[in-house]
Amino acid sequence: MISSVVVAGGGLSGLLAARYINKLVPTVDVRVFERRSRGNYRVDCGEGFIDFRGVLSRVISEVRPFIRSEVSESVWRFQYDGGTRNVRIEHDDFFWIIDRLGWQKKILKDIEGEVDVVFGEEVEIDDFSCDLVVDARGPSYKVGSAVYGVYEGSFDSVLGKAVFDYRERLDGYYWIFPMEEGRANIGYGGFGEDIGKKRLDSYVESLPLNIDSKKKSGGGYLDYTYYLKDVHGKKTGLIDRRDGGWIARVGDAAGIVNPLIGEGISGAVSTSYQLARAIKQNDLDKYPVWVKKENKHSISLSMARLRKKKYSRFVERFSKLDGVKASHCYSVPKFMFRHPIRSIKFLIA
Numbered sequence: 124m125i126s127s128v129v130v131a132g133g134g135l136s137g138l139l140a141a142r143y144i145n146k147l148v149p150t151v152d153v154r155v156f157e158r159r160s161r162g163n164y165r166v167d168c169g170e171g172f173i174d175f176r177g178v179l180s181r182v183i184s185e186v187r188p189f190i191r192s193e194v195s196e197s198v199w200r201f202q203y204d205g206g207t208r209n210v211r212i213e214h215d216d217f218f219w220i221i222d223r224l225g226w227q228k229k230i231l232k233d234i235e236g237e238v239d240v241v242f243g244e245e246v247e248i249d250d251f252s253c254d255l256v257v258d259a260r261g262p263s264y265k266v267g268s269a270v271y272g273v274y275e276g277s278f279d280s281v282l283g284k285a286v287f288d289y290r291e292r293l294d295g296y297y298w299i300f301p302m303e304e305g306r307a308n309i310g311y312g313g314f315g316e317d318i319g320k321k322r323l324d325s326y327v328e329s330l331p332l333n334i335d336s337k338k339k340s341g342g343g344y345l346d347y348t349y350y351l352k353d354v355h356g357k358k359t360g361l362i363d364r365r366d367g368g369w370i371a372r373v374g375d376a377a378g379i380v381n382p383l384i385g386e387g388i389s390g391a392v393s394t395s396y397q398l399a400r401a402i403k404q405n406d407l408d409k410y411p412v413w414v415k416k417e418n419k420h421s422i423s424l425s426m427a428r429l430r431k432k433k434y435s436r437f438v439e440r441f442s443k444l445d446g447v448k449a450s451h452c453y454s455v456p457k458f459m460f461r462h463p464i465r466s467i468k469f470l471i472a
């Protein structure tokens with residue numbers, strides 16, 4: 124029986140894990156340690172909340188007040204073989220650009236009082252001997268990185284749309300997420316530790332948009348290893364036993380980020396919730412099983428292999444989604460968003 128939990132990292136996944144554990148098993152003593160000071164608490168993100176994993180209903184009402192804009196259509200641009208393919212997907216389902224820091228601060232406010240949150244404390248997993256240490260410290264492998272800017276200007280041509288732009292061989296992706304009127308979050312992500320600031324700058328310059336100024340910028344690492352954490356020769360999973368207790372990884376620490384678009388918010392929701400469920404059932408071995416089930420259609424590191432050889436085939440297949448409604452992918456055939464991922468697996472198999 125788990126009675127004491129330490130959460131290392133007070134980002135989205137750490138706060139959600141603390142909250143879900145507290146909610147589902149109120150008898151558990153939960154403490155969160157965040158290395159940033161309270162005053163310096165920040166988030167570097169494109170703030171696009173897209174539900175690849177079907178988890179949005181878990182947080183929908185609490186996220187609603189933090190929606191900056193709703194995306195009704197996403198445009199996926201692929202450059203390949205010297206040409207360009209545009210694939211349009213109609214979002215009759217949820218795809219929001221959110222104020223993520225605002226949301227996190229709200230979760231924080233809600234849990235403080237029930238859960239002890241300590242700011243300004245950088246911790247190591249081995250610092251604690253308790254029933255369960257939750258590693259929510261963000262990317263444990265720097266498989267990828269992303270950089271973004273918040274720009275001011277005129278974004279009328281992309282209002283209500285999200286743009287994903289892929290260059291040769293899927294070695295990275297650019298995004299344009301219109302926020303409130305006159306502002307957009309534009310970023311670049313990819314494989315490797317290269318933050319790619321220069322790439323983003325030249326991308327922004329090349330855009331047919333009237334951009335006046337950059338108001339904010341930032342970046343960070345991404346872990347796309349999914350739960351297959353053996354890419355660097357070291358095998359770790361979502362959960363490990365150790366002397367006197369367990370270690371579980373949630374969010375980016377679990378490598379849950381989708382390498383096609385750098386999406387990890389829904390992965391943070393998925394992992395934190397499933398961990399709390401497993402604690403409630405007093406069966407932590409269920410945690411990896413449930414995460415794998417919920418994320419089974421999400422993308423794996425096979426993307427790295429895909430970009431070497433199969434990019435044009437992937438684009439051909441993805442192009443078949445042109446005009447598809449997003450809700451189709453969330454319902455039974457789970458066709459649309461889940462289709463590219465399945466097709467990757469299919470292509471590679």
Ligand SMILES: Cc1cc2nc3c(=O)[nH]c(=O)nc-3n(C[C@H](O)[C@H](O)[C@H](O)COP(=O)(O)OP(=O)(O)OC[C@H]3O[C@@H](n4cnc5c(N)ncnc54)[C@H](O)[C@@H]3O)c2cc1C
Binds near residue numbers: 388
């Ligand atoms: C530039 C960029 C843009 C992105 N855009 C999107 C997007 O548009 N949509 C999307 O879905 N995802 C996006 N992502 C991915 C998304 O931000 C992550 O998946 C998400 O942050 C995962 O949350 P997390 O809590 O697991 O990790 P983090 O948000 O990284 O939180 C980890 C926390 O742990 C703290 N910490 C680290 N080490 C320690 C330590 N030793 N002791 C104590 N505390 C520690 C950190 O200070 C941090 O607060 C983006 C990522 C980047 C870098």
